[in-house]
Every structure is written in C-alpha cells, then in structure tokens.
Amino acid sequence: ETGVTQSPTHLIKTRGQQVTLRCSSQSGHNTVSWYQQALGQGPQFIFQYYREEENGRGNFPPRFSGLQFPNYSSELNVNALELDDSALYLCASSIDGDQPQHFGDGTRLSIL
Amino acid sequence: AQSVSQHNHHVILSEAASLELGCNYSYGGTVNLFWYVQYPGQHLQLLLKYFSGDPLVKGIKGFEAEFIKSKFSFNLRKPSVQWSDTAEYFCAVGLSGSARQLTFGSGTQLTVLP
Numbered sequence: 001e002t003g004v005t006q007s008p009t010h011l012i013k014t015r016g017q018q019v020t021l022r023c024s025s026q027s028g029h030n031t032v033s034w035y036q037q038a039l040g041q042g043p044q045f046i047f048q049y050y051r052e053e054e055n056g057r058g059n060f061p062p063r064f065s066g067l068q069f070p071n072y073s074s075e076l077n078v079n080a081l082e083l084d085d086s087a088l089y090l091c092a093s094s095i096d097g098d099q100p101q102h103f104g105d106g107t108r109l110s111i112l
Numbered sequence: 113a114q115s116v117s118q119h120n121h122h123v124i125l126s127e128a129a130s131l132e133l134g135c136n137y138s139y140g141g142t143v144n145l146f147w148y149v150q151y152p153g154q155h156l157q158l159l160l161k162y163f164s165g166d167p168l169v170k171g172i173k174g175f176e177a178e179f180i181k182s183k184f185s186f187n188l189r190k191p192s193v194q195w196s197d198t199a200e201y202f203c204a205v206g207l208s209g210s211a212r213q214l215t216f217g218s219g220t221q222l223t224v225l226p
Contacts, residue, residue, distance in 0.1 A: 003154075017201075033213060033215045042216030043156075056213055077153065092214075096186050099163075101145050103156040103215060 004093050004104035012110045013081050021076040021107045023091030031075040031097045034066060037088040049074055050097050086111045116205050118217035119179040125193055126225050133188040133220050135203035144206040147177055151199045195226045198211035
C-alpha cells in the first residue's frame with residue numbers, strides 16, 4: 001500500500017513570500033490533516049480536510065490555508081511568511097477522519 | 113483546551129534496562145490515546161493506541177501502555193530496551209467527536225546506549 005507522500009522535502013524562503021506544500025494521502029484515505037512541528041516540540045494541528053471541505057482548524061492565522069482535491073491529495077498554503085513559520089510541516093491521512101492517522105515524512109521549511 | 117504533558121524531555125538508558133515514559137493529558141471528555149515514535153530520519157509511526165476496553169494495550173516492538181482514567185495518564189513501557197529503540201516518542205490525544213485532530217505532547221528523546 002502506498003503511504004503518505006509529501007513534497008518538496010526541503011524548502012527555503014524569505015520573509016513575506018508565499019509557499020505551497022503538497023501531500024498525497026495513503027491509498028483509500030479521504031481525510032487529510034496538516035501539522036506544524038517546530039524544533040524540539042510536538043506537532044501542532046493546523047487544519048483538517050474531509051471530502052474537500054475544511055473539517056476543523058487549530059490556532060493558526062488565516063494566512064495558513066489549504067485545499068483538498070477530488071483525489072484526496074491536499075495543499076497547504078502559507079502567505080506572508082514569518083521567521084516563526086520555520087518548521088517541519090507534516091501531513092497525515094486517515095479514513096473518514098477516524099484515528100489513527102498515518103504521517104508522511106514532512107516538508108522542512110526554512111525562512112530566512 | 114486539551115493539553116498533553118510528557119514529563120521527561122530526554123531519557124538515557126543502557127540496553128536491557130526497563131523503560132517507562134510518562135504522559136498525562138487534560139480533557140474531561142472521551143478521548144483516544146496514542147503513542148507515536150519517530151526514528152532518526154523517518155516519519156512518525158504509530159506504536160500503539162487505546163480507544164476503549166482493556167486499559168493495558170500492547171503495541172509493536174514489545175511496547176505496551178496503560179491507561180489510568182483516574183490519573184488522566186497513558187504511560188508507555190517496555191521491559192527491556194534495545195539500541196534500536198533510540199528515537200523520539202510522542203504521546204497524543206484525539207477527541208472522539210467529529211473534529212478528530214490530535215494534540216501531541218512535546219516528545220521524549222530516548223537514547224539507548226549499547
């Protein structure tokens with residue numbers, strides 16, 4: 001079975017720029033959740049998408065936005081990047097929002 | 113808001129020693145409980161989960177965890193660790209309602225010395 005895949009692996013941006021991160025969910029999974037993992041911390045929930053609709057959001061500002069496509073792949077968009085956005089961004093997929101969630105390797109985003 | 117506390121930031125053990133990692137959560141409702149492991153350079157992997165029933169759950173690689181409802185705890189144990197258990201361990205809580213996001217603890221780095 002194909003696991004969760006994320007791209008790119010690493011990304012370097014400067015303050016004020018915009019970034020798009022991509023995630024392909026595990027085969028058969030229709031729910032995608034995004035998490036931000038800062039250095040030395042546990043992952044923090046950003047939002048979840050189920051059947052192309054946002055299905056829950058954590059404590060992140062509106063400049064963090066997402067999309068889910070009919071094939072259940074997903075994008076995370078971040079506008080007006082700030083230094084504190086430097087982190088590992090994790091995508092996790094599941095079936096119908098049920099737990100447990102299965103995680104990808106993440107995208108390491110560095111803001112200069 | 114729910115929160116998860118992992119008491120130990122870094123644990124160092126010798127091979128064959130016993131392991132117990134603490135995890136406490138604060139939430140008054142029904143929760144699902146998880147332990148994830150992140151080996152160096154790899155993605156988060158599920159070690160074990162508790163949804164309901166027997167509070168002692170067994171996971172992969174000889175790990176087990178015990179849910180104590182009265183203490184809001186879900187501690188991870190292994191009787192005898194191996195060098196290959198060196199990794200970061202995360203406790204996570206998931207609500208059993210519709211918005212089923214996970215809330216993670218800050219993680220415990222386990223180093224097993226050969």
